[in-house]
Amino acid sequence: MEISWKYCWLGLITLVISSRLVNTFTKFTNIDCKAFDKSFADFNSCRLHVPKRGEIALSLHVQLLQIPVNNVSVNLSFFKKASGYRPFLYNVTVDFCDFMANRKRYPFLNICHSVILKNSNINHTCPFNHDIIVKNLVLRDDMFGRMPLPEGDYMFKLMVGAYNDWKADVKTYFSIKLNK
Numbered sequence: 001m002e003i004s005w006k007y008c009w010l011g012l013i014t015l016v017i018s019s020r021l022v023n024t025f026t027k028f029t030n031i032d033c034k035a036f037d038k039s040f041a042d043f044n045s046c047r048l049h050v051p052k053r054g055e056i057a058l059s060l061h062v063q064l065l066q067i068p069v070n071n072v073s074v075n076l077s078f079f080k081k082a083s084g085y086r087p088f089l090y091n092v093t094v095d096f097c098d099f100m101a102n103r104k105r106y107p108f109l110n111i112c113h114s115v116i117l118k119n120s121n122i123n124h125t126c127p128f129n130h131d132i133i134v135k136n137l138v139l140r141d142d143m144f145g146r147m148p149l150p151e152g153d154y155m156f157k158l159m160v161g162a163y164n165d166w167k168a169d170v171k172t173y174f175s176i177k178l179n180k
Helices: 005-021 096-101 107-119
Strands: 023-035 041-049 057-064 072-081 085-095 132-138 152-162 165-179
Touching (some): 023 057, 041 165
Antiparallel strands (some): 023 165, 057 132, 072 085, 152 165
């Protein structure tokens, strides 16, 4: 039995079009912030809230107590829930001051930074001589355009260090659901 190429192409085009019609629903589910050295920095606020119906926003305020900060390291790791949270795709540690000076050098970190850029004051190179604020960050489906993810529950873990010592840990949990 011979299958016509015309039907193969028709099937492929139908699959592509129907995949574009499937909407996703992305939302924060939890956040957990821990300061390891409260004499260096502490969380004034770390919470999820509902700014309007159907929307969950993340806000956090980190008070820096020993400024200016000239040496910052970050570790970003990504986890997917499957019988507990398991490492998924990325675990990157970089010098954050170097990243802010050369963003194109670190593509994954650049994607993550672009997600929070509009809602934060983390928009310049070192030194940091002010509190770190992220206000009303809402996850939208288009934020994952350059990093498409399958449906599921995820954890994004950010560890922040300064002067070769880990200072804080922020775990952000979110889910991606398909609306067919």
